[in-house]
Amino acid sequence: MAQIKYPPMELSPSQATMLGAIFDTVLAQLTPEEENAIKQKIQGKESIYQVSVDQVASMSQLSATSLQIPSVVVDFFSNHVAPDKRADLLRVLDILATRPGSFLLTGYWRPLPELSRQQREDIMLKWKNSSLQSLRNLFKILSNLCLYNAYSRKHSALIDSIGHNAANGDAFFENHPDYDPVEHERIPMMQTGEATCGHLEFDVVVVGSGAGGGVAAAELAKAGYSVLVIEKGKYYHQSEMVHEEETCYTNMYDGGTSTTSTSGSIQCLSGATLGGGTALNYLVSLKPQHFVREEWAKQGLAYFASSQFSRDLNTVFDRIGASQENILETKTNSKFEKGCHELGYHIEKVFVNTAGRAHHCSRCMMGCKAGIKNSTANTWLLDALHHGARFLDRTLVTRIVTNDRGTKAVGVECQIHDTQQLVMIKAKKVIVACGALRTPGLLKASGLSNSNIGKHLRLQPIMFGFGFFDETIRQMDGPLISRVCNASDDCHGDHYGAKIEEGLMLPGGLASKIPWYGAAKHKELMLRHKSVASFVNVVRDKDSVGVVTFDKSNPNPVYEYALSKHDAKSLTICIERNMRILAAAGARELYTSQANVEGFAFNDDETSSPDNPRFNQWLDRVSKAGISAVSTPLVSVHQLGSCRMGTSPKSSVVQPSGETWECKNVYIADGSLFPTAVGVNPMVTIEAIALHVSRHVISTMEPSSRL
Structure with a gap:
């Protein structure tokens, strides 16, 4: 179908300034102190993270506006979002520009652009975990748009600073001795x-x-x-x-x-x-x-x-051609297997539709x-x-x-x-x-x-888990998914549980799904993206309420989905086990995609272990936090x-x-x-x-x- 032509999304100067202030909080230029802290974090581990101190310095200077992310997001809205659906965002930007509106949404009489970065960051963190679903949703939408678009661009100083070669993303497979492409005939389309x-x-x-x-x-x-x-x-x-x-x-x-x-x-x-x-x-087949x-x-x-x-x-x-043959052994699936074997959890190779070809x-x-x-x-x-x-x-x-x-x-x-x-x-x-x-x-x-x-x-919702290692993982070098763990399949005794699979993410997806605890911490995690192993926890939803409605005026599907307590518990149990697997596999830092839970890091003098008392106290917090409606990013494929x-x-x-x-x-x-x-x-x-x-x-x- 031809691309639906919407009128351009036009922002007033006030709206543009407000959007830029929000994005420059999510993806901010760092202070010299923050830059030095990140340099100390990677010092001696440059070969593991495959970044240099010069790249840290470059990344520290970049912000959303220096990367022109506000205009990229406006273009996205212009091309893909109907005018009536844009109105909510524009209305919020207008409200934030007023003194009463600013006080209502931020606690400050002065508008966001006039506040310090630390004040703006505190506001974003409050929105992220607000008791008001509308504020949680506002933070999630704006932060995702900012971070995904910033880290998914092919030609970008930001992508260069984290050492990701977006322009040559297929080099690993194309340069591998197993590379043997299959040329298929073109299917003619009716004119x-x-x-x-x-x-x-x-x-x-x-x-x-x-x-x-x-x-x-x-x-x-x-x-x-x-x-x-x-x-x-x-x-x-x-x-x-x-x-x-x-x-x-x-x-x-x-x-x-x-x-x-x-x-x-x-x-x-x-x-x-x-x-x-x-x-x-x-x-996966x-x-x-x-x-x-x-x-x-x-x-x-x-x-x-x-x-x-x-x-x-x-x-x-x-x-x-569903097959388990010629599936490459990688750092990610090796860690996955090690963690599962240490804990006695089930794990097996998946079938993939490659007819046994590498x-x-x-x-x-x-x-x-x-x-x-x-x-x-x-x-x-x-x-x-x-x-x-x-x-x-x-x-x-x-x-x-x-x-x-x-x-x-x-x-x-x-x-x-x-x-x-x-x-x-x-x-x-x-x-x-x-x-x-x-x-x-x-x-x-x-x-x-x-x-x-x-x-x-039914949407079989996905929740994400991340483990950072003190070694190079390079999850982008190899197959997307090669293993599945069914340890949480029957966690309620009714066969409505969840599975764990590798969930490889490229920088755009990773940046928008990894928790945001502030601009400096997020940049630090993204600088270390070559040492992360990402996983998906996929629930077989039993009684969540999902409905598709019909709106003739909206070219996109209109649907609603409310996660049930049963299915939320399935996800929580599964993400706990995902974290145990990562700890048993040797991960040094662990993160769930729960917005209301800080990550966990083993101390330098501690061995990564699922038996660590501090780690288990953290898992208790993961369990108690559960799945927060809207703010926990859930995805369905x-x-x-x-x-x-x-x-x-x-x-x-x-x-x-x-x-x-x-x-x-x-x-x-x-x-x-x-x-x-x-x-x-x-x-x-x-x-x-x-x-x-x-x-x-x-x-x-x-x-x-x-x-």
Whole structure:
């Protein structure tokens, strides 16, 4: 779809000054005393952190405004945020510029730009842990925007000062003797003239090209039916992918980077490119565990306990080349294994979709330039292409067109490429695979009214853990995720727990997720980014409340998510165990992403150990702090369940076949039809269920005119 054109975001001089003052507090020029303290911290360890005292001096002088971050953020708002959504930020900036407003929000009558840096920093820290959710959210949004944009730019004095070569990020893998790229053919896209002719008709239109849509397109095309795959995002061949944070997220992710829940409680990352999430995920390929299959079968969905589902899972494994072979041993996964073994925790290699080829790349969240990751664009969609399927990218399906009674699909209405023209494309069947954040909106825009549409959203929230070592780790040299620990899988006895996986982060992501305790401390941690091991704690959410709503005026998904006490406890238990693993592995400093908990550092005369009394006192504080709504940064890369499958329209959106209860010929084949959260990376499960749905579609089809 063409980029939505918003009017530029314009700040008044007062607003611009206020935004600059806030950003220059988060990313501040340091005092000589602060600079010297950091130099003393790294003295004698320059080879470990791979930075010099000159780089410390350079970094100390940099601020958000010297890096032009306010203008970068304003450009982001101009390109990706609707004017009515910008209003809240502008209103806050205006309020802060008044004496009463300043006193109300900061405790000072003088406005922020007139306060000392220390006073402004104290205000930011109070906002971060405020009893008012609105202030916690304000701090999180502004600090994340500032830090992510500052550390994700390709050409930047800040990036140079921490020794990160953003412009040559693939050097490790490309220079490795195992490097053996796979060149895939280009998938031709339908051109504007043909797409807007008004006479297109297909047996099947598949909306979305990710895990579900890719499989459905392949299966229907192989069965001999005419298939059109419509993708909202742009198709990038591997030769066109750009491994730079500042470019990739704008090009290939929904919302231009991510989308955020209405309250700011969680941030969702989802693909908006040909291949969907499979083009951007971390390669992890896991089958659903037995207890998930049994739970779904007990809900009346016998397929999930059947040998057919097992065969479908195996078919997916075979097609995507799920393998544990040729996974590089790195400092990060070695530390992970050491910590788990010391504690007796479970740990195992993950399967990755590389067909056993070496893939020592840390950039596949930006697309696989080497062509080794078997995304749908490199597998199922090629199968579809070879059996006659057509493809249309940059096209938004605005609604499913139905008959006069609204009971049967007859096609789709689309906005194609850069045109504002709405075009109907006829189809006998419509398979919706837009993902759990967008599928509900398309159904509602099409007139479906089942009360369960958009409800039961599961996000498998992620919380981050960080361990800093007195040795070089270089987590960016090697695979993204290679191990999983299930030690907290069943921490409540109901199989709704959490898993620990490596969570490699490039500087932009790390800077925006590592806790901010002040500008100097944050800069010090970022200078040491080559000695950090990052982990994700992924919860199988049981009873958190997630809802997707439909707002025709908003091009981004609108959703809300409230973490339940049960699921928050799962995350807390998991992050405690994550910290124990890191301590057992030898980490010297440990941090959770909890905003209201300081980090922990072993003293110079102490051995890193999970038995250390001070460490265990700190873990008690971690446990008691729990998950603070909004201020603890939660992220989701697994959106599920918002149009769930079931045995009754009273409790579900689709039948066991994948067809919607209320409109014939409309099927769903993505993660939104999961009955519950699956608890593992969902790609394999989605693809297997898409095989199941495709069989049902084929069983109802008449012979194609193409045959």
